[in-house]
Amino acid sequence: MSATVVQLKRQHPYQDDYDRADLVAALTDEYSQATPQDILRAVLAEKVAGGVALVSSFGAESSVLLHLAAQVKPDAPIIFLETGKHFAETLSHKRKLITELGLTNVQEIKPDQAALGQNDPQGDLWRRDADACCAIRKVRPLKGALSGYDGWITGRKQFQSSARLRLPFFEDSGTHIKINPLARLSQQDITAYMEQHNLPQHPLVEQGFASIGCWPCTHPVTADEDARAGRWRGQAKTECGIHL
Ligand code: SF4
Numbered sequence: 001m002s003a004t005v006v007q008l009k010r011q012h013p014y015q016d017d018y019d020r021a022d023l024v025a026a027l028t029d030e031y032s033q034a035t036p037q038d039i040l041r042a043v044l045a046e047k048v049a050g051g052v053a054l055v056s057s058f059g060a061e062s063s064v065l066l067h068l069a070a071q072v073k074p075d076a077p078i079i080f081l082e083t084g085k086h087f088a089e090t091l092s093h094k095r096k097l098i099t100e101l102g103l104t105n106v107q108e109i110k111p112d113q114a115a116l117g118q119n120d121p122q123g124d125l126w127r128r129d130a131d132a133c134c135a136i137r138k139v140r141p142l143k144g145a146l147s148g149y150d151g152w153i154t155g156r157k158q159f160q161s162s163a164r165l166r167l168p169f170f171e172d173s174g175t176h177i178k179i180n181p182l183a184r185l186s187q188q189d190i191t192a193y194m195e196q197h198n199l200p201q202h203p204l205v206e207q208g209f210a211s212i213g214c215w216p217c218t219h220p221v222t223a224d225e226d227a228r229a230g231r232w233r234g235q236a237k238t239e240c241g242i243h244l
Helices: 002-011 020-030 036-045 062-072 088-101 113-119 130-145 187-196
Strands: 052-055 078-081 106-109 151-153 170-172 177-179
Touching: 002 020, 020 170, 020 177, 036 062, 036 151, 052 062, 062 088, 062 187, 078 130, 106 130, 113 130
Parallel strands: 052 078, 052 151, 078 106, 151 177
Antiparallel strands: 170 177
16 A cells, blocks of 8 residues: 555656655555655655655765765755855865765755845844744745755754654644655764765864854764764754754
8 A cells, every 4th residue: 555655656756646644654654665866766766755855954964965966866956044144164065075976956945035134234143143044044945946846855863953853754744744854874884984985075074063054053063972963952952954
């Protein structure tokens, strides 16, 4: 029964007369023992989740997912949220990865300028209200960018934080299918993959940054902390809002 739903989707990827929750359950069942490569082939080449985009921050470990995706479909749409608050090192790392991996469809999505002018004219909203800043610079732009897609691929992993310990391969966000091909990889797997494929490291990793977002809200971590402990350090906030 489950396989039938996935099979139908494979044959008619852009037909949307299906229940998203049923499809997520079927995909979860069919790909329960899959590798990241299997999942990316299924969603990018066979389109078992319909039209999907990959969302990347070009952060500390982004090269792994981008490299895997490039093996299947180098022209897959890749969304980069250009918040205007990225480290210069992230932007140079992004340019390097685009060139080295041969990515041909990276799209920079920017916040609405009118909303920024009205709510963050000095560019310091992150100091006063980080949730509002993330809403303007990340959540709303991503919502618009994903409006034409059925699903999106993330680079999240279970080991990154206690909140992600049960992260599945497929999720129903209520509007999209979220696909997490790397969910079960360990930090060791990520490091080994990068070494095996000679992938460039984000320049800030050697300074202790394990998870890298906007510069005002990203700090280095110590060896005994979660990878994401440096994000919004000192605040209760742990996610920007695009994964809530
Ligand atoms: S991570 Fe910080 S600077 Fe970036 S959008 Fe969120 S609050 Fe603003």
